[in-house]
Amino acid sequence: GAVVSQHPSWVICKSGTSVKIECRSLDFQATTMFWYRQFPKQSLMLMATSNEGSKATYEQGVEKDKFLINHASLTLSTLTVTSAHPEDSSFYICSAKRDIPYEQYFGPGTRLTVT
């Protein structure tokens, strides 16, 4: 299957700082990428959908000023958690959609811990 990478795989940051997570589709062009958050033993919670070259569409309840998403190219999307707080600690997973054939692939996830 197609490969989606995420970097970093884990990060620890202090409260009040910002953290950037990168998501890359390595062997296909992704016009659409998704960012999810997952709490322990729970399903995937969609945070936002990003399309290359346009503003991201955020799900209800997700603060767009706190979770900045940039889809800079057909292979790269970034999520920046601004002014992080301990409650932002979570497992963040990106996903990239391939159009032909239509399939959605996930990255390995990033474990964020805010101290």
Next chain:
Amino acid sequence: QQQVKQSPQSLIVQKGGISIINCAYENTAFDYFPWYQQFPGKGPALLIAIRPDVSEKKEGRFTISFNKSAKQFSLHIMDSQPGDSATYFCAASKTNAGKSTFGDGTTLTVKP
């Protein structure tokens, strides 16, 4: 309103047995139904997917059965192995509409 309902929440199967996980959807516009396998601390991995024009798709030990009239689809894992122990998510989406709707997940434990 939950558009994709997955059951059971957890499942314990003996090695060599058949694991069956079920999903039901509501939106008849959905036309893509994948299953994902997730191990602890890892991202979900696409396992197998089906479209509504076929009733069954098999890849190795994994089979999707699809019932369009009942709006249900299921994942069958034949000859289940301890290495299959993971959380499985079903999903549904409209091909040209972007985001997928996920089930709540099923934690499968295969006992040796």
